[in-house]
Amino acid sequence: MITTDRMAAVDANAAALGVPRKQLMESSGNAVAREVRAVADPGATVALVCGRGNNGGDALVAARFLAEYETPVKLLGRPETIRTDIARENWAALGNAAIPAATVTDSRDFDLTGPEGAAGDDPDVIVDAMLGSGISGDLREPERTAAAAINASDATVIAVDVPSGIDADTGEPTGNGDGDADTASGPVAVDADRVVTFHDEKPGLTALDAAVTVADIGIPAAAERFTGPGDLLGLDRDPDSHKGENGEVLVVGGGPYTGAPTLSALAALRAGADLVRVACPESVASEVQGFSPNLIVRALPGDRVGPSHAERVASLAAGTDTVVLGPGLGDGDGTREFVREFLTTYEGRAVVDADALRVVPEVDTDADLICTPHQGELVGMGGETADDPDERSELVREFAADLDHTLLVKGAVDVIADGDETRLNRTGNPGMTVGGTGDVLAGAVGALAAVTDPFRAAAVGAYAVGRAGDAAADANGAGLVATDLPDRLPEAMRNE
Numbered sequence: 267m268i269t270t271d272r273m274a275a276v277d278a279n280a281a282a283l284g285v286p287r288k289q290l291m292e293s294s295g296n297a298v299a300r301e302v303r304a305v306a307d308p309g310a311t312v313a314l315v316c317g318r319g320n321n322g323g324d325a326l327v328a329a330r331f332l333a334e335y336e337t338p339v340k341l342l343g344r345p346e347t348i349r350t351d352i353a354r355e356n357w358a359a360l361g362n363a364a365i366p367a368a369t370v371t372d373s374r375d376f377d378l379t380g381p382e383g384a385a386g387d388d389p390d391v392i393v394d395a396m397l398g399s400g401i402s403g404d405l406r407e408p409e410r411t412a413a414a415a416i417n418a419s420d421a422t423v424i425a426v427d428v429p430s431g432i433d434a435d436t437g438e439p440t441g442n443g444d445g446d447a448d449t450a451s452g453p454v455a456v457d458a459d460r461v462v463t464f465h466d467e468k469p470g471l472t473a474l475d476a477a478v479t480v481a482d483i484g485i486p487a488a489a490e491r492f493t494g495p496g497d498l499l500g501l502d503r504d505p506d507s508h509k510g511e512n513g514e515v516l517v518v519g520g521g522p523y524t525g526a527p528t529l530s531a532l533a534a535l536r537a538g539a540d541l542v543r544v545a546c547p548e549s550v551a552s553e554v555q556g557f558s559p560n561l562i563v564r565a566l567p568g569d570r571v572g573p574s575h576a577e578r579v580a581s582l583a584a585g586t587d588t589v590v591l592g593p594g595l596g597d598g599d600g601t602r603e604f605v606r607e608f609l610t611t612y613e614g615r616a617v618v619d620a621d622a623l624r625v626v627p628e629v630d631t632d633a634d635l636i637c638t639p640h641q642g643e644l645v646g647m648g649g650e651t652a653d654d655p656d657e658r659s660e661l662v663r664e665f666a667a668d669l670d671h672t673l674l675v676k677g678a679v680d681v682i683a684d685g686d687e688t689r690l691n692r693t694g695n696p697g698m699t700v701g702g703t704g705d706v707l708a709g710a711v712g713a714l715a716a717v718t719d720p721f722r723a724a725a726v727g728a729y730a731v732g733r734a735g736d737a738a739a740d741a742n743g744a745g746l747v748a749t750d751l752p753d754r755l756p757e758a759m760r761n762e
Contacts, residue, residue: 268466268490270399270434271500276465278496278761279489288352290483291320294464295327295356297481298426301462302391305422308334310390313378313421315412317430318343321398323353324426328393329365338389339367340376342396342408373408378415388419394456395426399434399468404441405454413456423458425476428468431455437473493682493691493729498761501718501726503538513539513716516586517709518579518608519593519620520546521570521601524553526594526620526705529748531561533709534590536755537730539716542709543586545579546594547571572600576607583608587716588615592622593705609633615715619708623647627669635671636720638708644675655679655690663688674711674724676704682728684721691725693732695739695746702748707731710755726759733758 268276281287302312312335316322322341329337339360341348348354360367370376378389394416396409405413413430416423428434431441432455441453460477465485471478489496503512515534519527527544531554534542543562544554549569555561564582566575583589589612595601605622609631618626619638626637627648641651649665652658659681666673667685675681680691711727718726731751737758738750 267469269469273465273468274400275494275496275499276485276489278499279492279494280485282494282496283486283489285484285486285489287320287350288355290464290485291323291352291356292327293483294324294426294481295329296331297464297479297483298324298328298393298395298424298462299331300481301424301460301479302328302332302335302393305424305460306335306391309336311336311338311387312391312393313337313389314339314393315378315396315416316341317396317398317409318348318353319398320350320353321426322348322395323350323356325393325395326353326356326360328395329360329367330363336389337365338378339365340378340412341367341369342412344369344371370408370412373411376408376411376415378419378421389421392416392419392421392423393426394423394430394458396430396456398427401430402433402440405431410454413454417457422460423456425456425458425461427461427463428471429456429458429461429474429476432470432474434463434468434470437470491690493689493693493725495761497722497726497729498759501538501714501759501761510540513588513713514541514586515539515543515588515590515709515712515716516579516583517542517544517590517593517712518546518571518583519591519595520544520550520554521594522596523594524550525702525748528554528557528561529702529705529752530590530593530619530709530712532558532752533706533731533755534713535560536752537710537713537727537759539713542713543582545571545575545582570598570600571595571604572598573603573607576604576611579604579608580611583612583614586614588617588712590617590619590708590712592619593708595621597621605629609635615720617708617712617715619704626671634720635669636674636711636715636724637669637671638674638676638704638711638724640676640704644673649673649675651675659683659688659690672720672724674707674728676707676728680728680732682721682725687721689721689725691728691732693729694735695732697739697742697744697746698732698735700747703731703735703751706734706748706751709752730755730758 551565714723
């Protein structure tokens with residue numbers, strides 16, 4: 267099954283792979299026409315009730331494949347308000363092909379048969395293509411009147427993707443009935459006999475009393491398997507948000523190194539976090555602060571992070587959404603003991619990188635971890651790797667399941683797994699083997715983990731940082747360095 271949000275991402279990823287939405291709409295419309303042929307003989311009347319989005323566009327395509335039927339098409343709204351270019355093109359194609367079509371701009375004029383305003387017998391089949399998945403709230407006019415008329419008809423009702431007024435993820439009505447002045451029984455939704463959905467079944471369809479057909483419309487498996495621009499959908503800031511609502515991140519690192527925690531912190535800011543604090547030894551605190559006035563530095567006594575700092579770091583972590591643990595910590599015994607002690611009591615979300623990774627398999631923690639090892643570090647944690655991509659993916663998935671944490675294993679092709687889902691990322695280039703790029707990745711994932719789930723944060727972080735690295739390589743060639751990446755992250759995270 268696939269959720270509404272994930273389906274939108276896969277659809278966009280398919281377009282990025284060279285399968286245009288127009289081609290997918292053509293395949294979807296053909297699938298709807300096949301469903302009509304399964305329930306009605308040639309010569310039957312098939313009313314197609316179309317909204318102004320791509321859901322309606324699917325039915326406009328279907329009308330062209332149903333030449334052996336009477337196919338009155340009803341567009342709910344004015345043609346100039348059709349929301350996408352491809353749906354608009356398919357509306358124009360109906361006119362050019364002399365296929366009967368009418369517009370409904372006043373719900374009082376809605377009729378299921380013939381041209382606008384004409385009366386007639388009920389159709390044999392009604393195609394509900396008013397609203398697709400991702401719609402919320404009560405049906406408005408003229409969709410409300412159309413839905414009531416569809417439900418009152420004796421025709422077989424075929425819904426495109428999901429019945430209008432039904433949440434594709436839950437199977438429940440999208441509204442609460444508050445917008446319905448005519449009924450007191452709750453929200454209005456189309457009661458479909460059959461549903462034609464695309465690519466994969468939606469979770470909410472199993473709750474409906476309807477026959478569900480899943481149509482293969484030509485979306486390649488790579489659109490789901492690999493990250494792409496669609497994975498960035500839905501990560502835009504709320505225009506009404508306030509400081510801190512887009513994520514607060516604490517980076518814990520430094521001591522032997524100053525650049526690593528700084529790169530992580532700058533990357534977290536550029537990946538969208540509102541506030542980023544760096545907890546580091548006082549011996550390097552001024553150097554870290556000197557990199558940027560945007561950083562908030564919290565100095566820890568001494569020149570190494572150790573067990574004595576666990577309580578202070580836990581206090582700082584309590585007020586943040588995500589902790590990035592490990593950049594530049596080093597590998598001393600005291601450092602490992604600090605990581606072990608911190609994770610034993612910490613119950614929040616953390617990105618674990620670099621020398622902190624070795625502690626993860628041996629610690630009992632209620633924290634929600636995203637581990638970002640390269641393949642050597644993965645083996646050091648007790649995991650396995652392989653040259654074959656499929657075998658490597660499965661090994662990472664199994665190890666993630668054993669750890670009960672999310673893994674982002676860096677490589678020429680990154681593998682992201684949480685024990686259930688697995689995704690691959692192929693952005694990036696050989697120049698990113700330079701030191702510091704992993705610290706950038708940890709920071710970016712930390713910022714994303716503050717606003718979305720760990721698996722998605724890891725997948726999007728890998729994609730965006732790789733994309734930033736590709737832009738840096740285009741500009742600098744073999745001279746790429748880690749500091750080239752953070753400032754390129756905002757552009758890399760645009761879903762274009």
